Amino acid sequence: MKPKVYVTRQLPEEVLAIIHQSCDARAWEDIDLPVPRDVLEREITDVEGLYCLLTDQVDKALLERAPRLKVISNMAVGYNNIDVEEATRRGIMVTNTPGVLTETTADLTFALLMATARRLPEASEYLRKGSWQTWSPMLLTGQDVYGATLGIIGMGRIGEALVKRAHGFNMNLLYYNRTRKPEVEEAYDIRYTDMDELLSVSDFVCVLIPYSTETRDLIGAKELRQMKPTAVLINTARGGIVNEEALYEALRVGTIWAAGLDVFDREPVAPDHPLLTLPNLVSLPHIGSASVATRMKMSRLAADQLIDAIYGRRPANLVNPSTWGG
Numbered sequence: 001m002k003p004k005v006y007v008t009r010q011l012p013e014e015v016l017a018i019i020h021q022s023c024d025a026r027a028w029e030d031i032d033l034p035v036p037r038d039v040l041e042r043e044i045t046d047v048e049g050l051y052c053l054l055t056d057q058v059d060k061a062l063l064e065r066a067p068r069l070k071v072i073s074n075m076a077v078g079y080n081n082i083d084v085e086e087a088t089r090r091g092i093m094v095t096n097t098p099g100v101l102t103e104t105t106a107d108l109t110f111a112l113l114m115a116t117a118r119r120l121p122e123a124s125e126y127l128r129k130g131s132w133q134t135w136s137p138m139l140l141t142g143q144d145v146y147g148a149t150l151g152i153i154g155m156g157r158i159g160e161a162l163v164k165r166a167h168g169f170n171m172n173l174l175y176y177n178r179t180r181k182p183e184v185e186e187a188y189d190i191r192y193t194d195m196d197e198l199l200s201v202s203d204f205v206c207v208l209i210p211y212s213t214e215t216r217d218l219i220g221a222k223e224l225r226q227m228k229p230t231a232v233l234i235n236t237a238r239g240g241i242v243n244e245e246a247l248y249e250a251l252r253v254g255t256i257w258a259a260g261l262d263v264f265d266r267e268p269v270a271p272d273h274p275l276l277t278l279p280n281l282v283s284l285p286h287i288g289s290a291s292v293a294t295r296m297k298m299s300r301l302a303a304d305q306l307i308d309a310i311y312g313r314r315p316a317n318l319v320n321p322s323t324w325g326g
């Protein structure tokens, strides 16, 4: 008998086929909507593997209903949707999908930075609604990217990939990270600073750290006040790292010049959220890794890790290595 697994969304057909080859798999039928909690609570009771997305909350209450569970395979690099501590306590392996999405997410981060600096969505909207009457000296003017100072909070895989893009724009580079990265400093001529200096001298600040209790509200009213009035804040990491109420106020009164967000505290963000009323906010629906090739790689990697863990092979990206018993 094949081991039972549950998959919380419809995946590309070839990826589901790979899972079906090795496992007795049931999958939530929808492509666009998350599995309802009551369905997940029912489905998890007899499975050895869970293939989930960042939209699924895998918390203590859910894990209590899963006595046979061996592995939770998350199709994302961020795993703040999972109670890893509780999973570890229960000996359940947790895997994620780092690396395969790094370049695509760095592309999106830089694209959002450019779009926000040069007001691209606003300019496009202006033209489409028929407001364009003539070329005008200060019409839709933005901030220069070439030669500006970029401060990166979080010098991990995506942070480093962003540095390579910023180099092409001759940017002056600063970073803040939990641990210093001398090899990155040497390779890319980038300077380590504390948060205070990074915030006060950067023209662009990009947030690229994981969400945790430690990083929640890392950027609040005080930090926004430290930034230049011409500065642009970009968050492609997780909502909640930037306090949304403080950001709204800072953008409204001009404490900072603009912001670009790919992520929100609650997703999907409510269409009537105050932030979305602001012209100096560029907003995207969490599409950092959304290229066809990258989403295929992520879904395949998550499937491989699910199967490896169930069949006693060490998965390539184990978030909680202490659960590996060999």
Ligand SMILES: NC(=O)C1=CN([C@@H]2O[C@H](COP(=O)(O)OP(=O)(O)OC[C@H]3O[C@@H](n4cnc5c(N)ncnc54)[C@H](OP(=O)(O)O)[C@@H]3O)[C@@H](O)[C@H]2O)C=CC1
Pocket (backbone or CB within 6 Å): 077, 078, 079, 098, 099, 101, 102, 105, 153, 154, 155, 156, 157, 158, 159, 176, 177, 178, 179, 208, 209, 210, 211, 214, 215, 236, 237, 238, 262, 263, 286, 287, 288, 289, 290
């Ligand atoms: N918008 C989107 O679609 C996407 C969003 N993401 C988000 O981006 C995040 C980063 O991904 P990735 O670069 O692959 O992750 P990495 O783990 O490679 O990098 C994270 C970096 O953040 C640093 N860090 C962690 N905690 C803190 C802290 N409290 N203070 C300062 N620095 C800290 C780490 O430091 P250290 O070196 O000491 O560990 C590490 O260098 C993910 O966690 C995810 O939330 C990722 C992909 C797509």
Ligand SMILES: O=CC(=O)O
Pocket (backbone or CB within 6 Å): 054, 075, 076, 077, 078, 079, 101, 288, 289
């Ligand atoms: O947000 C996306 C991820 O992979 O993490």
